[in-house]
Amino acid sequence: MDLSNVFSLEGKVALITGASKGIGLSIAEVYAAAGAKVVISSRKQDVLDEEAANLSKRGYEVTGIACNVGKMDELKDLVNATVSKYGGIDILVNNAASNPVFGPVHETSLDAFDKIMDVNVKAPFELMKLCFPHLRNSSGASVINVSSVGGISPEPGLGIYSVSKAALISLSKVFAKEWGDHHIRVNVICPGLIKTKFSEALWSNDKIMGMMMKSLALKRVGTSEEIAAVALFLAASCSSYNTGAVITADGGFTI
Incomplete structure (x- = not known):
């Protein structure tokens, strides 16, 4: 059996949101190393230019x-610019996320609720639809949605964020079922506690870390590179029979 190409993304075009740092940037680096042409996206062009230049x-x-x-009218421009640059889209990674609140769910404002849902659920929904014509033309289309262990079981202080990530899991399964006939695979990664700027409020809190360590089979915080490795598996041909899968990468937190 020839294993030389099972993790190759040679000739593929990947679009990754929330990719100027953390998990998204690590996925971009791994995809590019595997041969893909990669578009990284986030809100600030100057930061993206710097990271793209480094890579x-x-x-x-x-x-x-x-x-x-979070602004639906900008998503169409993102897809059009990607296709204009590279001619198509083979891989979509919905990694961008928002969580402006930490605390009791009953203290979450409607504005915060809307922002979380717009970025974490509505944006992946709309971006997947916009990418559909291009994914349908790909010989190996793959969508990877980055959820969270909070989408499997709500996390304390992260109530509506957990709700949004549960919705993203369900949304991914719906698309996986409906897009199977189009040979487009849709899968989900549920990271646990990963040491990124986004999760700093958790891993920098000694009390929270003490509770987390009691629940982790692997007694450590994960890295963005470890999530990127899972994302590579789901993008490459070695996972060609995976769709609708929900893969945890959480150090055993959900065991």
Whole structure:
């Protein structure tokens, strides 16, 4: 059995949201190293340009295109710019997320609720629809939605964020069922506690970390590179029979 190409993304075009840092940027680096042409997206063009330049110096094909995924009118421009640059889209990673609140769910404002849902659920929904014509034309289309262990079981202090991530899991399964006939795979990654800027409020809190360590089979915080490795598996041909899957990468938190 020839295993030389099972993790290759040679000739593929990948679009990754929330990719100027953390998990998204790590996924971009791994995809580019696997041969993909990668578009990284987040809100600030100057930050994207800097990260794209850093990756390009290593011989990778990476382009930054700014987009606030919470603004639905910007998503169409993101897709059009990606297709204009690289001719199509084979892989979509919905990684951008928002969580402006931490505390009791009854203290969450409607404005915060709307922002969380717009970024974490509505944006992936709309972006998947916009990418559909291009994914349908791909010989190996794959969508990876980054949820959370909170989408499996609500996390304390992260009530509506957990609700949004549960909705993203369900949304992914709906698309997986409906897009199977189009040979488009849709899968979900549920990271646990990963040491990124986004989750700093958790891993920098000694009390929270003490409770977390009691629940973790692997007594440590995960890294963004470890999530990127799972994302590579789901994008590459080695996972060609995976769709609708919900894969946890959480150090055993959900055991």
